[in-house]
Structures are given as C-alpha cells and as structure tokens.
Amino acid sequence: MGMRIVILGAGFGGLEMATTLSEALGERLEVTVIDKSDAFVFGYAKLDVMFGRVPAGAVRNPYADFVKPGVRLLRETVTGIDPVARRVTTDRGSHEGDILVIALGADYDVSATPGVTLGVNEFYSVAGAAHMAGVLPGFAGGDVVVGVCGAPYKCPPAPSECALMMHDYVAARGLGAATRITVVNPLPSPVPPSPEMSAAILKAFEARGIAFIPNVRVSAVDEAARMVTLSDGRVLPCDLFLGVPKNRAADVVVASGLTEDGWVMVDPHTLATQYPGVYAVGDLAATGVPKAGVYAEGAARTVAANIISQLRGEPQTARNPGAGSCYIEIGAGLIARIDVDFLSGPKPFGTFHGASVEMRRDKEHFGASRRARWFNR
Numbered sequence: 001m002g003m004r005i006v007i008l009g010a011g012f013g014g015l016e017m018a019t020t021l022s023e024a025l026g027e028r029l030e031v032t033v034i035d036k037s038d039a040f041v042f043g044y045a046k047l048d049v050m051f052g053r054v055p056a057g058a059v060r061n062p063y064a065d066f067v068k069p070g071v072r073l074l075r076e077t078v079t080g081i082d083p084v085a086r087r088v089t090t091d092r093g094s095h096e097g098d099i100l101v102i103a104l105g106a107d108y109d110v111s112a113t114p115g116v117t118l119g120v121n122e123f124y125s126v127a128g129a130a131h132m133a134g135v136l137p138g139f140a141g142g143d144v145v146v147g148v149c150g151a152p153y154k155c156p157p158a159p160s161e162c163a164l165m166m167h168d169y170v171a172a173r174g175l176g177a178a179t180r181i182t183v184v185n186p187l188p189s190p191v192p193p194s195p196e197m198s199a200a201i202l203k204a205f206e207a208r209g210i211a212f213i214p215n216v217r218v219s220a221v222d223e224a225a226r227m228v229t230l231s232d233g234r235v236l237p238c239d240l241f242l243g244v245p246k247n248r249a250a251d252v253v254v255a256s257g258l259t260e261d262g263w264v265m266v267d268p269h270t271l272a273t274q275y276p277g278v279y280a281v282g283d284l285a286a287t288g289v290p291k292a293g294v295y296a297e298g299a300a301r302t303v304a305a306n307i308i309s310q311l312r313g314e315p316q317t318a319r320n321p322g323a324g325s326c327y328i329e330i331g332a333g334l335i336a337r338i339d340v341d342f343l344s345g346p347k348p349f350g351t352f353h354g355a356s357v358e359m360r361r362d363k364e365h366f367g368a369s370r371r372a373r374w375f376n377r
Contacts, residue, residue, distance in 0.1 A: 112245075160183060226239055
C-alpha cells in the first residue's frame with residue numbers, strides 16, 4: 001500500500017490511532033509517531049503524584065515499550081507544520097506524509113495569568129504535580145484556592161477532584177479545622193453536562209465545607225501577598241494556590257494557520273481539517289466534546305477506521321462517537337463515573353453512576369487495559 005502516515009503526539013489519540021492502524025494493516029503501512037517526551041502519563045495520575053499516593057517515576061509508561069508492526073515512535077520536538085504539503089519539521093529533521101494527524105494535545109499559557117508558574121503552583125503538568133508533592137507536607141493550614149485560569153480546559157472534573165482529595169489530605173494530618181478550601185471555576189457547575197454529577201460534587205463540597213465559586217476565573221496570583229484576584233474583581237486570601245493554567249493549542253500549531261480562537265477547526269464527525277489529508281484529534285481539536293483522553297481515543301479510532309477503509313477501497317463511514325466515561329474522585333476513597341454522549345443526539349446527555357469503592361476497580365481496569373494494549377504491560 002505504501003501510505004505514509006505521520007502522527008504528531010503520543011497521547012491517548014496518537015497511541016490509539018497508531019495501535020489501531022498497526023492491528024489492521026501492520027507492515028503494509030509506514031506510520032511515524034512524533035513526541036517530544038520519553039514517556040506517557042495518564043492525566044489522572046498527576047493527582048496521585050501530588051498527594052503522595054505514588055512517586056512520579058511510577059506513573060511513567062516509557063515510549064520504548066510502545067512496539068507495533070509498521071510503526072516507529074520518534075522522540076523529536078515539532079518546530080513547524082505545513083498543512084498544505086503535509087510536511088513537518090522537527091529539531092532533528094523533517095517528515096512528510098500522505099496523511100498528517102495532529103494530536104499534540106493542549107498546551108499551557110501561564111503568561112495569561114500573572115503569578116502562575118508552570119511546574120511550581122499548578123498541578124496539570126507532571127512537573128507541577130511532583131513539585132506540589134514536595135510542598136504539601138510543609139503546609140500547616142490556611143486558605144487553599146483550587147483555581148482555574150480559563151476555559152475550556154482539560155479534564156473538567158479534575159479541579160473538583162483536587163479539592164476533595166485536598167480535604168482528605170489535610171483531615172488525615174489533623175489540619176481540617178485550620179484549612180479552608182475554595183474552588184474557582186469559569187464553568188457554571190463542576191460538570192455542566194451532568195446535573196446529577198454536579199449535584200453530587202456540590203453535596204460533597206457542602207459536607208466538607210468546601211466553597212465553590214462558579215462562572216469566574218483566576219486572573220492573577222500574588223503568592224507574596226497571599227491572595228488571588230478573580231476575573232470579576234474579587235480578591236481571595238490564599239496561603240496555597242493549586243492552579244489549572246489556561247489551556248491553548250501549542251505555538252507551533254497556531255503558527256501553522258490551523259487554529260481559530262486558539263483551537264484547530266475540524267469536522268466534529270470526521271476530524272478532518274480544511275486541508276485535504278490533514279486531521280486533528282484530541283484536546284487541541286474544536287469538536288464540542290470535553291478535552292479528555294477517552295474522547296481523544298474515540299476520535300482517533302474514527303480517523304484510523306476511515307484510513308483503513310480508504311486503503312481497502314471501501315466507503316469511509318466511520319463517525320466520531322463523541323461519547324466517553326469519566327471517573328471522578330469524590331473523596332474518602334470513593335469514585336463515581338459519568339458517561340456522556342455529546343454528538344449522537346440534539347444535545348449532550350449523560351448517565352451518572354454513584355460513588356462507590358467498586359468503581360475504583362473499574363478505574364484501575366481503565367488504565368490497566370490501555371497499558372496492556374499500548375505498552376504490553
């Protein structure tokens with residue numbers, strides 16, 4: 001067949017697409033996956049790192065273990081994208097494909113929020129979560145602000161999970177009475193597509209004395225003065241800031257001309273961009289679904305299925321399901337799950353599964369099944 005497929009990014013989308021293509025066609029394809037990192041980390045694992053459940057090294061899945069027929073995974077940094085020629089330049093050379101898939105995820109724009117520093121006072125990067133793991137043992141109580149600096153952002157429930165896990169953490173250390181936790185979120189509720197899940201989270205907040213401030217974002221952080229400023233002008237006391245930086249597409253993607261309002265425009269059902277043979281999947285694609293790994297997976301399978309059909313001379317009928325499940329830490333060792341379908345009906349609809357200890361095993365299976373599929377672990 002001789003088709004060259006270049007995939008930028010080895011997250012949920014890139015790994016699943018390469019695996020699906022390899023399973024179907026193996027050596028008959030030339031698939032190149034490019035990522036600047038040397039390992040994959042599940043997003044939810046960053047909270048486990050931050051709260052000392054596991055060391056940072058334990059959550060890494062080395063790309064050296066990603067071995068699939070017909071696929072090579074290169075550790076290179078993308079420096080330029082030409083969507084017309086489907087050509088990519090990196091710090092080590094250039095690559096051209098008959099099909100180009102951009103799955104680089106969302107980047108962080110800390111410059112948009114004065115006082116937020118990547119790898120220091122945020123928990124959305126591995127470095128930030130690891131740094132916080134060293135900071136938290138020295139926390140002696142006070143005002144904690146879990147603050148979101150812009151929307152949309154990756155994994156909408158994560159700030160709520162962070163607040164509930166922080167409550168458990170300080171309670172275990174006997175600091176509950178000395179600690180006040182506030183969640184600041186530009187969304188109207190913790191999980192807007194699911195009123196049931198949002199209600200469950202707000203009930204858990206109320207039971208623990210956690211304040212929730214919706215419809216505003218954190219606009220500035222002043223750690224020296226121990227305060228944060230909100231987008232509506234309010235100022236909150238803050239002894240410990242746990243930030244969610246503003247999300248955006250990487251500079252190299254913006255420079256390619258693929259973005260509009262900071263995100264790559266695609267057909268939400270096929271993930272095709274305006275350029276023939278160029279697709280975008282995952283957090284950087286404007287599909288109308290949450291920026292979460294399970295939705296990137298579904299999008300990746302759609303593109304892969306249509307590529308396979310194209311090569312076999314069959315109709316390209318696969319459509320992005322826009323459906324997925326999110327696991328949410330409710331505190332006290334309990335996990336809930338929400339299944340949400342964004343694209344099959346006139347409006348999103350979801351099913352809420354109440355918090356339980358058993359759901360933790362379900363979440364563990366979610367990670368284990370993907371480690372086995374992608375890394376043979």
